[in-house]
Amino acid sequence: MNIRPDQETFVFSADSLKIDDAAETERIVAGLRAQLRGMRKRGLVLGLSGGIDSSVSVALAVRAVGAKNVFCLFMPENDSDPESLRLGRLVAETFGVEAVVEDIGPTLAAMGCYARRDAFIRELVPDYGPGWASKIVIANALEGEGYNISSLVVQDPEGKRTKLRMPPSVYLGIVAATNMKQRTRKQLEYYHADRLNFAVLGTPNRLEYDQGFFVKNGDGAADVKPIAHLYKSQVYALAAYLGVPEEIRRRPPTTDTYSLEQTQEEFYFSLPYDRMDLCLYGLNSGFAAEAVGRAANLSAAQVERVWADIAAKRKATRYLHLGPQLVQPVAEIGE
Secondary structure (H helix, E strand, O other), X not given: OOXXXXXXXXXXOHHHHOOOHHHHHHHHHHHHXXXXXXXXXXXXXXXXXXXXXXXXXXXXXXXXXXXXXXXXXXXXXXXXXXXXXXXXXXXXXXXXXXXXXXXXXXXXXXXXXXXXXXXXXXXXXOOOOOOOXXXXXXXXXXXXXXOOOEEEEEEOOOOOEEEEEOOHHHHHHXXXXXXXXXXXXXHHHHHHHHHHOOEEEOOOOHHHHHHOOOOOOOXXXXXXXXXXXXXXXXXXXXXXXXXXXXXXXXXXXXXXXXXXXXXXXXXXXXXXXXXXXXXXXXXXXXXOHHHHXXXXXXXXXXXXXXXXXXXXXXXXXXXXXXXXXXXXXXXXXXX
């Protein structure tokens, strides 16, 4: 890593991530308008989860093309938290956009999403079935060196929880089945985009985009990704500027994917988003581990472990950012 030469005079802190909210909004809006002109699309479609990223994206989309040219989808399924739908509707009402509910639970059941997932869980928990719930959690990168091992947490109908190590086949099977959720949602987004001649807007922030926290051809698929350059802390700042309801700005980030409540750091990240932002920004900007540690309330050794985890995730998820690979470029269409 190249260390910044001005570290003795520049104090690294959470303020290092501050942006000019008004100027950044105008820059994103101008970028969206130019991208849509280039694609010859007249509006934007996106899935609205009630989370901070999709809420900010709706607000930006409305500023770019007007509320009548933004179409939103609520796509709950059997494991969704009902609160997500309520908050999503609040966002749609706040910004005056048209939104419809597409319940993907029956589709997922017909494809075997839940049955396939449960069959893999039963390899470890034979009694798993109706009345049970589960999630996947990952070991904290700060707790030691080496690989972050994922574990399965199950809860029986009486509320007792058990945590189990998973062999790779079980982990991959559960994730493969669960990924059907994101891919089904994206299929519906593109259906509505096609019928309206709109573009599909993806909602990853920089932390998610950098670290591969998305499903390829699922929530990773989109025509435009207007906040992928913004750290999550910056997305929260824009949310306040754009008038996203305070209730949503106070809501902790969740995956809303598994039947047990699950935070993003439980499933994927080493730390809560604000401290992860500082570590990622410090790494990207060439600050020393000691300076980042002071800002994030971590030791230099802990920062180094987080950086190692960031590097490992970048390497492991690089293929998610790749388009289809060609044996030979097709020069006539610029590939």
